[in-house]
Amino acid sequence: MLNLKFIQENPELIVSKLKKKNFDAHAIVQQITELSGKKNEIQNQADQCKAEMNKISKEIGLLMRDGKTDEAQAAKIRTAELKDSIKQLDDDFARIELEVFNIQVLLPNLPSDLVPAGKTPEDNLIIKSHGQIPALPTGSVPHWELAKKYDIIDFELGVKITGAGFPVYKGKGARIQRALISFFLDQARESGYLEIQPPLMVNEESGFGTGQLPDKEGQMYHATEDNLYLIPTAEVPVTNLYRDLIVDAKDLPIKNTAYSACFRREAGSYGKDVRGLNRLHQFDKVEIVQIAHPDNSYELLDGMVAHVAGLVEKLELPYRILRLCGGDMSFTSALTYDFEVFSAAQEKWLEVSSVSNFESFQANRLKLRYRDEVTKKPVIAHTLNGSALALPRILAALLENNQTPEGIRIPKVLIPYCGFEMID
């Protein structure tokens, strides 16, 4: 959510910047400017009435104390009128405030100047490619066949007990999952992130705080009996740890990491990309989150990108980093880097991480602020997060790229975590 004062003071800037996201903000900005002008006017009137009311009430109190009941009684006459005005003005104010808010949340975050123009994923900017695309031996197969061949992931069994998109990992399949989680968490800890184990369900306030509610309500599993939501990413509970807080500037940046299962309904996505591990309703992910000072949030973003790149390199997977174009970015992001690894049997790039700076967009909703060391005033912080990493597609690429006639080779760095060198 963009800050209201900022919108009022920079209408043209907002309209021009949002063009990059292919979003025409003109009408919204104009509406907001008009409505908030009206809102301020009403607040002024209401405040004046209330000030007079408070004054009279105080006087009545004093008169009563002195036993001058007649005078007190006389003073009450004026209050009835004021009361009506106040009620009317307060109602109007609340209505307009809600109206402004409802429009305000329709505005996407402003893209950073680094964001390339464009409409579709084809317009994303490849800023780095790394690693060799492996030449697989003849007879190589995609990961869902490997999963069956070595009996490490059972998709049908998942269908039986839950439904499509809820695979069952077995034996070395389960163990490699656990190994990846531990590896990612250890790496994050070594990069200075504090490990958090968050709840997997969140309340409505948290869903709102990170922007899943109300817009993406349909994408989350909702336990209606208790009005709790299964988290789509650890970003939600972890970022919300800092909701409604004013943190010390000297504690920034705050760096947290968390493993969690992630739950996504993926309503409306069917067909080509959903085979095997490519798209699931439940999957595992290690997330990294930072709460930052606005002055250095982009440096920190680069650091997060470097961290994720390190992970993929250690796993010996060919990857590329994309800077997302305006049209492919999320509503809330100011700058996003996607990581894709090459899945050699499917012969395609799979997104395994998305690292973003949200600047103050999320923090404004969260009311997450830091106290400026000079002015001593609260200032909205910046939030950043990224996957480091999401497991399923990493696993898909590991299985496909490392298949040999003898079995699937485990990357060196994972062997101590797995306790085996081959899936055979």
Added chain:
RNA sequence: GGAGAGGUGGGUGAGUGGCUGAAACCACCGGUUUGCUAAACCGACGUACGGGUCAUUCUGUACCGGGGGUUCGAAUCCCCCCCUCUCCGCCA
């Protein structure tokens, strides 16, 4: 699920109708003292949204879990909701 207690500023916690935006203590910040640390003492110390100067300042309003009501006036009284804690039951 049954019964009870309670939600006040960063924390503990006082406050049952007006002089309470809120005592006291702790923490944080500034200062004095001190060889350093500590202690002691003094001072400042909420947030949001408005208005005027827009630089420091000044000023209005709102906020004591959320919403509604009573009253000239509500943290305080009434109603509804939410949450937390304790005991019992059930259970990993």
